[in-house]
Amino acid sequence: MSEQLQAIADQVIAQAAPGEHVEAFVSRGIETDIRVYQGEVEHFVSAQSEGIGIRVIRDGRTGFAYAGTLDPSAIAAVLADARENVQFGTPDEWAGLADPDGVDVVAQQLWNDDLAAYATEAKIQLAKDLERLTLGKDSRVRVDDSNYADAAVENAVASTSGVRRSGRENGCYVSVGTLADDGDETQTGFGFSVGRSPDEFELDKAAREAADRATRLLGATKPASQRITVVLDPYVTASFLGVISSTLNGEAVAKGRSLFRDRIGDTVANPIVTLVDDPTNPLAYTATDLDGEGLAARRNVLIDDGVLHGFVHNSYSARRAGTSSTGNAVRGGYAGTPGVGCLALQLRPGTRDQAAIVSGIDHGVLIQAVQGLHSGVNPVSGDFSVGASGLLITNGEVGAPIREFTIASTLQRMLLDIVEIGGDIDWLPMRAAGVSLVIRDITLSGA
């Protein structure tokens, strides 16, 4: 199958005129999405998609076009559109495609034949089982929806600069959304489990987490405003690392939009902080062998013992910065051109689990969920303010639930104010691994 896509990409770049640089990215995917409600299938979605994106560069000008089909006449139209669009780009001395850099690919196990062969009835049953297990955890819990989903995608890229790569990947997950009621009050929760095959699912754990998340906030009150030490749950830490990563993006740095530009070699975090982006670690959910430009994915150290060590780049941002691509081109699919981003972030873990960490805190908050990361965090200025909910920590014990408050600081301060990193690393289905993280001197705004 991938050979067929590679052939399509090859045929496109073979049409490049002299002086024209062409890249074709071809993709095809199949998805199943099953939602169960009260023991019955609420919806069953069977989706197939395919498409092509073509980038043309000539005299430093870039044009791009895409179509959601692999119909030969549409591909010809896309190439014509991309060529037409070239004339409107501003000449850019750094514009160009990625050149093969000789870095070896670290092979990853991204495809599982068992999943591809898994029976439809068994998929439906998984969603039904998860709903039933969740309802059994606590009588106050209702299930909003219980889902099974899988996806298989294959893609191929070819360019006139000599990149020629293809691959395929599949994966699946189950998830459940919960509601818990107590009088007039309703709180929500969720649980999930991911795998390369349904055999890897931990349904009971997902059900337990979904029930716990919804019930533990029942009766939560609004806390008084104060400065306080927070412990971020692994899931929250992973989201926080996602925000930090946008300040370490080589493109943002080159364009003067990162608060860490000109800071290489400076201490930007507590010396206990070492942050790496390592998509070659097979434990990472987003482990991959190739980046969005077809270069080998690789391990990059971003912060080393608190010192800013480097940024991540694709080929364009690297040329601007006078360095080489770090294999961090990210591509959302055929409809976009490669941007820059971290692929699989990981903080170097500490040694203690969350319970041990909490036992050493006299007064703090265990933050279990944040809201508004997209609206209250500015990675250019560093302002950080998010809605939150969690549990009070008093004399080393986790206690009453609290909600409807915000936590605020700046990204710059938060990195320096990290006082402990947990040993409880959790390979979440996100671009960052989770781990408990303790940050002091956060402003909590409440009543």
Next chain:
Amino acid sequence: MIDSDVLERVLASAVRTGADFAEVYAEDKRSTSAALDDGKVEQVTSGRDRGAGIRVVKGDTTGFAHTADLSEAGLRAAAEAAAAAASQGDGITRTISLTRSDPRIVSPVRRHPDDVHTADKVAVLQRLDEAARSASGSIVQVTAGYGDSRKRILVANTDGVFVTDEQVRTLLRINAVANADTGMQTGYDSAGHTGGFELVDVIDVEGLARNAARIALTKLDARPAPSGALPVVIQRGSGGVLFHEACGHGLEADLVAKGGSVYRGKQGELVASPLVTLVDDGTMTGEWGAIGYDDEGHPSQYNVLIQDGVLTDYMWDFLRARKEGRPQSGNGRRQGYQYLPMVRMTNTYVLNGADDPDDIVRATDYGVYVAKLGGGSVNTASGDFVFGMTEAYLIENGQITEPLREGNLIGNGPQVLHDIDMLGNDFAMGNPGTCGKDGQGVPVGDGQPTLRVKSLTIGGTAA
């Protein structure tokens, strides 16, 4: 796009296994976007998306499949996949007879993007860039974007509905970065409408850019926002997102039906200050959420959700309305043919009150004046919501004084609606928005007059 006799045969094959309902939604979408960053037009992108989604409903189960192949064979294959997903049943023959409805022109297009040369679209970006940079030497970076989309949709179903609609949208956006000893700050503004390239004639292009620059420059001198509960005055046209999050989502019938909304069972009850009348209006000419027909083939409507503080109705899509045996409300929308429709807002806004906006500020001793809100999000079950303030000022002794740094505000929807204690007479619609729900984004508008909430928690860092 597809002939009615083909649609009739495809729908008949979709319900052959005994389904109650089947629907074909087809779309043909072209888009153009251009991005300017760092003084350069980075690239112009052309997009083509064309395909059909077929939905088959049997009992409470929906089967759905989609295809990029709009031939009869391609549509039939998708119909059979959707039917198989919905049910396993016996052969039934139903004859489908479609009645085509007339197109509804809610938002006329004066300069169709297809008829405008790409060079003219790109030239607008240069104007934005120059205007923002000329505002001050402290503006160190500018990103500008232009986008248009031309979407033709077709909906046909086994109830005989057969409609087509054309949705043309045009958008400009600009982000400026200002730099000083105090650090970097950003300013953002956007303008968009359901309509064509005449947008650039209707709005002040340079003014949009200067406004983004002004916001970034103003914040260079900003002090940390307060921390804690204070009165908040929200400038007209900037706070519709408050209602979108605080109650709009909670009034979507799919969430209500599953008991996932704080507004369940509250019809006829006082859920907001009597000052508040809230409307969702898909017919509002030219607004970002305006549509002729919704994505299930029903005409867009003007729906009163809250009248003088009393909850009058929820928003409905086909499935939820059918289950309740009531009319839908023109709120069945989807991101594209690859997605199932669900209940979505269109243009959601609060009608004018009676207060002079200046009096609202004057009546506030100490509080926060929000001139521009960023995005937000809500937990519809608990009602807790947040939204970001991207341009805000302190109010001291009835006067707007110092600029504040960015932060989130947090509140509880039902509480905040009751806490609106002043409502201006200066209604305006706000910036074009994209509402996300269950992984799908759709264009929405919002608006409101200047108003005051007597207490909201401000997530700043100042004591």
